[in-house]
Amino acid sequence: MAELLKDNEKVTGSEKTAVNKNREPVKKVRRPLLEIKNITKKYGENVAVDNVDLTIYEGEIFALLGSSGCGKSTLLRMIAGFENPTSGSIILDGEDIIGVPPYKRHLNMMFQSYALFPHMTVAQNIAFGLKQEKLPKKVIEERVNQMLKLVHMEEYVDRKPHQLSGGQRQRVALARSLAKQPKLLLLDEPMGALDKKLREQMRLELVNIIESVGVTCVMVTHDQEEAMTMAERIAIMNRGEFIQVGSPRQIYENPNCCFAAEFIGSVNMFESTLITSGPDVGSVIRCKDLEHDIHLDIDVDLDDGMEVTVAIRPEKIYLEKTMPVDENGQPLKDNYTTGVVTEIAYMGDISIYHVKLNSGKVVISTLPNVDRFNKGLPTWDDKVFLSWDPESCVTLTF
């Protein structure tokens, strides 16, 4: 077993270079570990999970992100075996696990409330799963020590759960779910029971531990920040369906629909009409709220005259008091509009500007405060020019 762990460490060593902190989509071909096929779960007439397909690859950290009641927890509980799907199949490492009871599945779960056994010490909690495998006492002891070391809880072996703080409980829960060296680790709202400050600190620590062990991980969360910092890939769920699956960057930069764009971060949405588009001319989009057309360099490949929504992130809108110019110093012909600053929210690192356009629509734009104070940027009631790069616009059809 100790050898196995060493092997794992070697693998993670090489992976660490691939899985860097930016979490670019990993190019390396990975083996699929968990395949979910056409899973549906109905409670009477209510459809909790609606015909979902998902493949999770070995060694990745995957997040199911959605608001409460979107079916993400139900999906996780079906993987763990606490709920039976109405139809579909779940294949873990080549083996169909539908109908296999939770105590016979080679995966472990860390619960939202941690679910530590209150009458057992930290060591007994961690050893519980190993005892069920009827391992020799010495092996269990060794593994428990290994786990305690991994989560830096060696001093607390003999404490009971109620003698630990929230963060310490989480570490014990993690150690307990990793002790059996599962093929797959499930995390249910891992930071749900922690306060905000501790949450931010534990996020990276949790990822570091998971990566050092090299276990594949599926987590459920409603916190987009948590999903983006911890996961390599995210699935946004709504009403039992996947809206978009991709890396955090893909989802933020290229959302595939209005729901995904609005769910992650904040965004300005412009309901508009496609005027023309073609491979040579790019695309021209007209919005009644904007004084000038949106002109994209790319061909959006849609029918002319179609209703589209253009999404622009607040940090990608430039705010200036003077007429914006292009790289040649010529005034812009399109991709800009004018408005009046109505609100400025000072957030420390950035300021959030609310700019009212002539049509009455309020556009949000964020500026780093370094600029704001150095350059004397616009203030309340200033008339400002809003402009954007063509590549900052995302055209959405639904």
Place this chain on the structure above:
Amino acid sequence: MAEDVKENNAAQAATIVRTVRKNPRCTRSSILKFIFLSFGFMFLYLPIATLIVFSFNESKLVTIWSGFSVKWYFELLSDRQMIDAVLNSLIIAFSSASMSVIIGTLAAIVLVKIGRFKGESMFALFITAPMVLPDVIIGLSMLLLFVAMSNIIGWPEKGMVTIWISMVTLTSAYVTVVVRSRMRELDTSIEEAALDLGAGPIKTFFTIILPSIMPAIVSGWLLAFTLSMDDLVITQFVAGPNSSTLPVLVFSKVRRGLNPEINALATIIVFIVSVCTFVYWLSRVRADRRRKRDMRLALNRKD
């Protein structure tokens, strides 16, 4: 009553303290408080105090004091009938409490853990019905059942067994209620965690659920023990000639004329109960102090 007095008192104390801010030890309110408290305690404990005092009475008459003596205690120890009654009571209380803990826990598991089934609410109603039914009715119905049974199959004869069965019927209702409410509070994810870690359902029950509901089972047992130790009405109906329990014996003696032996017995019981209560209180205080210290310990450590 005592609470009422205290509340009254607190309200008065509040108004007075607001107006008169003098030495808090000698205000009118503190004197009033003392008087009310004394009345409350007297109301509750004067009868028991009288009983204890009269247990050392020399006279044969319970109500007339004639001098200090401990002779009734020796008399009590040589009273075979009385000792047998105490033993009977203890045996029945112990065995019926143990049985009703098993039945009550099983019933609680059925009600909480097994999902909805047909007739569930009916089952819940019937299992707890003995709590609200008058004892006379339970006793009478038990008697009728036992008579009918012994006519048909020749079993059971009136005696310890019939008392035991009746007591189990009564007390398992209480145990069910106590254990069920504890089980409802139990975090289901603890059970799921055990399953997730590879323990089967039976193993999970014995290693995780049972230890978690143990406090409720213990208090259910104690409740059942006290109830059956104390029962007079039902036992009167189903007791046989040689199976008098302590309450039955005392009650029959009262009708034939009381002697201070009863006082001596009551004093011993009061003494035992007080010692038990005191030990329990002390252990609670200790546990509470330990818990507070643990919490401080956990909070002081940064993660």
